[in-house]
Amino acid sequence: MFVDGKVALITGGAFGIGFCIAEELLxxxxxGITLVDLDKARGKDAVDALSSKxxxxxxxxxxxxxxxxxxxxxxxxxxxxxxxxxxxxxxTIWEKQIDINLKGVVNGCILGLEEYLPKYNNGTEPVIVNxxxxxxxxxxxxxPVYSSTKHAVIGLGKxxxxxxxxxxxxxxxxxxxxxxxxTTLLDNLEKRSFTPRLTETINNFFEEHPEELPxxxxxxxxxMVKILENGSNGSVWVAQGxxxxxxxxxxxxxxxxxxxx
Ligand SMILES: NC(=O)c1ccc[n+]([C@@H]2O[C@H](COP(=O)([O-])OP(=O)(O)OC[C@H]3O[C@@H](n4cnc5c(N)ncnc54)[C@H](O)[C@@H]3O)[C@@H](O)[C@H]2O)c1
Numbered sequence: 001m002f003v004d005g006k007v008a009l010i011t012g013g014a015f016g017i018g019f020c021i022a023e024e025l026l027x028x029x030x031x032g033i034t035l036v037d038l039d040k041a042r043g044k045d046a047v048d049a050l051s052s053k054x055x056x057x058x059x060x061x062x063x064x065x066x067x068x069x070x071x072x073x074x075x076x077x078x079x080x081x082x083x084x085x086x087x088x089x090x091x092t093i094w095e096k097q098i099d100i101n102l103k104g105v106v107n108g109c110i111l112g113l114e115e116y117l118p119k120y121n122n123g124t125e126p127v128i129v130n131x132x133x134x135x136x137x138x139x140x141x142x143x144p145v146y147s148s149t150k151h152a153v154i155g156l157g158k159x160x161x162x163x164x165x166x167x168x169x170x171x172x173x174x175x176x177x178x179x180x181x182x183t184t185l186l187d188n189l190e191k192r193s194f195t196p197r198l199t200e201t202i203n204n205f206f207e208e209h210p211e212e213l214p215x216x217x218x219x220x221x222x223x224m225v226k227i228l229e230n231g232s233n234g235s236v237w238v239a240q241g242x243x244x245x246x247x248x249x250x251x252x253x254x255x256x257x258x259x260x261x
Contacts (some may be wrong), residue, residue: 002229004029006122007076009068011084014042016183017131017217021083024221025228032076037086049122058095059086059104059249062111070117073239078122081095081228085110085131087149090183090192094145101149102156105130109160109173118169127172127228130157134240136248141200142193150177152237158249165166172233175223177247179240180206180214215242 003025010117012018022033033052037043040056053075057064072079081238084105088097109128117126135143136150157175160166166173180186199248206213223239231237236247 006080007032008077008081008190009034009072010083010085010182011036014039014046017220018085018115019046020217021222034072060099065107072176073120079120080126082112082128086238089146091143091145091194102152105153117171125172132177133175134176134177142198167218174231175200175236177238178220181217
């Protein structure tokens with residue numbers, strides 16, 4: 001088992017998908033885990049439940065993340081898996097959302113890739129998994145900025161995984177795109193758009209799109225274990241409706257087959 005005996009750090013692990021992933025990794029033999037989250041109260045509950053380490057931190061602040069990585073190495077002796085999961089979905093605060101969803105992931109990747117994972121892993125290939133979204137592949141009309149941050153996370157992962165980057169550092173870098181998932185992220189959807197004229201369509205969104213019905217966060221956690229075990233560097237995975245499948249981003253040659261003028 002890949003996870004067995006490893007040490008992980010998950011951003012935004014106090015609740016939601018991040019917490020479920022932490023639980024699942026520990027069930028699969030993980031030796032130790034650090035949760036980095038803004039929410040101190042829920043972070044403390046989470047570490048009590050999981051006997052893990054909690055570091056209060058904001059992913060937008062590179063220093064917070066670096067402190068968390070240092071504490072991980074000091075506490076557990078090594079650091080093997082970084083999961084850049086923290087995110088928000090709220091286009092009414094779109095500048096902050098870009099900071100958290102994109103800058104936070106860039107911060108994690110730079111620190112993990114350039115410094116802490118290559119230096120402090122336990123001898124087997126370390127891994128970074130960035131959490132994007134299916135909205136990073138197909139945007140949603142009422143969340144244009146959120147969708148664009150997730151497109152960016154996928155692009156970032158593809159570029160960083162190239163041979164000259166992660167390949168050279170011997171870090172395996174993958175992207176996981178969950179579909180709609182039952183967490184507080186989906187509460188009051190209609191209040192998360194800067195386009196109030198759409199409120200009615202947003203309210204009825206899941207009724208009109210039954211194919212998008214939210215899955216349980218446990219499905220995403222189990223997908224995470226599977227890709228840690230089997231996914232290759234640069235791969236992009238969709239975990240939606242309880243299914244897990246790999247997708248390919250077309251090359252320019254493929255695009256050329258579309259309409260030409
Ligand atoms: N729930 C969904 O439908 C869904 C679908 C696709 C992708 N995602 C992505 O999955 C990830 C987790 O989402 P979730 O559904 O568990 O949401 P959630 O709101 O339940 O949990 C998000 C966690 O991130 C933390 N967080 C927020 N801002 C932070 C910051 N600046 N620094 C550190 N921690 C911070 C929160 O405190 C919380 O613990 C996000 O990146 C989200 O975009 C969620």
